[in-house]
Amino acid sequence: MHRKTTAILTILFFCVLARPSLLPAAGREEAGSGAAARMADLVENGGFALRHRDRLVAGRDLDVPFVPASIVKIVTSLAALEILGPDFRFTTSFYLTADHDLIIQGHGDPLLTSEEVAGIMGRLHQAGVTGIRDIVLDDSLFQLDAMADGAGGTDNPYDAFNGGLVVNFNTINLTVADDGTVGSAEAQTPLLSLMEEIGAPLPPGTHRINITSGPEALADMTLRYVGELFGALAAREGIAGQGEIRRGTVPPGLTPVYRHRSSFSLSEVVGGLLRYSNNFMANQLFLACGARKYGHPATWDKGRRALAAFLAEELELAGRDILLVEGSGLSRRNRLTVAAMLRVLESFRPHARLLKPGEDEHDNRLLKSGTLEGVYSYAGYLRDHDRLDPLVVILNQKENRRDAVLERLENLHRRQSQ
Numbered sequence: 510m511h512r513k514t515t516a517i518l519t520i521l522f523f524c525v526l527a528r529p530s531l532l533p534a535a536g537r538e539e540a541g542s543g544a545a546a547r548m549a550d551l552v553e554n555g556g557f558a559l560r561h562r563d564r565l566v567a568g569r570d571l572d573v574p575f576v577p578a579s580i581v582k583i584v585t586s587l588a589a590l591e592i593l594g595p596d597f598r599f600t601t602s603f604y605l606t607a608d609h610d611l612i613i614q615g616h617g618d619p620l621l622t623s624e625e626v627a628g629i630m631g632r633l634h635q636a637g638v639t640g641i642r643d644i645v646l647d648d649s650l651f652q653l654d655a656m657a658d659g660a661g662g663t664d665n666p667y668d669a670f671n672g673g674l675v676v677n678f679n680t681i682n683l684t685v686a687d688d689g690t691v692g693s694a695e696a697q698t699p700l701l702s703l704m705e706e707i708g709a710p711l712p713p714g715t716h717r718i719n720i721t722s723g724p725e726a727l728a729d730m731t732l733r734y735v736g737e738l739f740g741a742l743a744a745r746e747g748i749a750g751q752g753e754i755r756r757g758t759v760p761p762g763l764t765p766v767y768r769h770r771s772s773f774s775l776s777e778v779v780g781g782l783l784r785y786s787n788n789f790m791a792n793q794l795f796l797a798c799g800a801r802k803y804g805h806p807a808t809w810d811k812g813r814r815a816l817a818a819f820l821a822e823e824l825e826l827a828g829r830d831i832l833l834v835e836g837s838g839l840s841r842r843n844r845l846t847v848a849a850m851l852r853v854l855e856s857f858r859p860h861a862r863l864l865k866p867g868e869d870e871h872d873n874r875l876l877k878s879g880t881l882e883g884v885y886s887y888a889g890y891l892r893d894h895d896r897l898d899p900l901v902v903i904l905n906q907k908e909n910r911r912d913a914v915l916e917r918l919e920n921l922h923r924r925q926s927q
Contacts, residue, residue, distance in 0.1 A: 555904035578879025585836035615674025659839030795836025
């Protein structure tokens with residue numbers, strides 16, 4: 510992964526709290542009844558499984574659908590790697606009209622950051638663009654009628670709005686001085702008028718804020734941010750321009766002056782979204798899968814259909830096994846069985862290195878966690894020498910005991926490996 514990836518992705522966040530909506534408890538033990546019985550004091554409503562060398566050594570309620578939370582990001586990532594390809598790179602297209610309007614057409618790049626925008630403006634300058642009039646923003650390749658199901662509409666970054674043309678994950682990072690002066694908290698991002706407006710009522714300190722939680726229409730706020738950032742970085746590059754920022758579409762027959770391919774391959778995008786559990790990035794991939802399979806514009810419905818088709822055709826998983834309303838795990842309408850997650854992990858094994866390793870370099874875990882209020886999950890692998898054994902824990906209960914369940918499964922795995 511690029512060295513700058515870590516710096517960019519430190520702004521990504523993990524999970525969301527919401528009201529509980531628990532499923533009825535079910536008590537059927539599927540395998541390894543002794544091990545499952547020893548979990549009875551920990552699992553009130555949930556399921557778990559551990560495979561060791563292709564043999565199920567512990568399991569409970571493998572076929573019961575539970576609310577999974579963020580472990581569905583593994584499912585979304587696997588689908589994206591298969592549908593789009595690990596070397597896929599998002600693009601953003603740039604057009605210049607006879608009146609020197611710069612038209613920017615977004616294709617859903619989830620890593621269109623200030624660093625990327627600065628590089629783009631440098632390439633446009635090298636291509637002979639020395640002045641622009643209006644900045645025209647074309648986000649028509651994504652048509653979303655709502656935020657991701659489960660998003661709370663807060664200013665937390667995990668609730669950021671998805672779209673075809675989005676910069677910096679739809680979040681801003683600003684500082685407010687004791688005298689009320691607002692500044693950018695990032696050297697790579699110039700101070701924008703949007704920052705000054707949002708920062709004016711905030712207390713002194715550093716604030717990272719999802720810009721799409723205010724009273725303005727979500728898409729309008731998103732495009733304003735895009736236009737102001739591109740305009741400011743154009744000026745920094747020496748490209749003159751004093752026109753307006755407005756929405757528009759690419760006229761038929763106009764040829765791009767530059768088509769930008771992201772600095773990051775899909776494998777690198779997936780590595781970032783899994784390690785930092787970024788909801789925005791996961792759903793950008795969810796939507797991109799729908800657009801690849803069913804054509805633009807990208808919609809939530811196409812994303813759902815694309816994931817369902819992939820799971821049915823490639824993994825033989827039906828709606829009774831796994832149902833995804835969105836791709837990040839925010840939605841409480843998502844459903845997943847432990848058995849289905851095991852099958853996903855078997856297919857994801859070649860990409861297991863993209864999961865976050867344990868804190869200790871000798872830790873044998875490669876796990877993704879998931880958390881909503883009343884939902885606590887793990888999915889990933891335990892190492893056995895050169896093998897990776899899949900493990901799943903999904904609890905839909907008030908008390909979070911997933912770490913205790915994980916510890917007992919690890920102890921069992923350790924004994925099996927001796």
